Amino acid sequence: MNLFIDDLESTDFIDVKNTLYNIIKERVWIKSDKPFKLASGVTSSDYFNMKNLGLDGLALAAAGLLKMIQKTGVASVGGLESGAIPLSVAVSCMTLAQNNTPPLEWFYVRKASKGHGTGSTIEGRPKPPVIIMDDVITSGGSSLQAIHAIKNQNIDYVGAVCVLFRGDAEHRILLEKEGSFQHIFSHSDFK
Structure with missing residues (x-):
């Protein structure tokens, strides 16, 4: 079942997507004859370094992701460090700036529990239900x-979203077994 909005062809979403596409193409997308090794x-032969979005690109990515999840009823957004951190903070701040009541909380998941303090794997304040975000998904591992x-903390999870999905049908199925999944761009948009 897809919980995300179906009107991804709305004018405001298309405007955000077109502007974000140009920013990704200019600042983020790197092509090379020498292959890049991805996290997966x-x-x-191409790499998308979303850390190069800049503030305007990050705001557009957050606006696009927020548009996709706005009707899901989620209370928090987050994901695995480090790709999800700027996106979830931006989406959360956007809900506060737009006077959403209540604004979305943000959190992040550590790749490994920290060896000091509380030893937490999850940082922040994830209020259920949650959406997992990422900048780029290839295999879906992160x-x-x-x-x-x-899920191991018994926090209600409803789905995942990302800016760019590089994976194939098999990777999509793995994500959809866990919940809904949606993305702004697919890898084929940049061919």
């Missing part, structure tokens, strides 16, 4: 790690 272990960490 796969190699590719998102699945965050999803499983949330």
